[in-house]
Amino acid sequence: MPYVHVQVAENDYSDDQKRAVMKRIVEALDEEMGRAPQSTNVVIQEIPKENWGVGFETIASMWSKR
Template identity: 30%
Template structure:
């Protein structure tokens, strides 16, 4: 019984895109690991950009004023 958790920022992922992710992950597990789609769970969590950080900054801050790539 596979369980896959996908986390994305809450920046406009559509229902259609989420369904495509669910279908794609399920198909991948079926093809590669011979897992039963009926027992494959795919969970998509949408995370506030204030709650997602990278390199000492929240994504909210990074989106407002991106720094030059180093």
């Protein structure tokens, strides 16, 4: 405990980026809530862009316009 589930749309994130996010979440829970780092689980789930809708548009559609 704690358990943190991070959902992001797939975007070729590197392992370094994922580790950096995990590290900062563990630090935040340690420093702000006193949760011991070794008991904190952080899971990052990468969702296909076609499977994530925001309002009436998918992230695949939004990002294709960029």
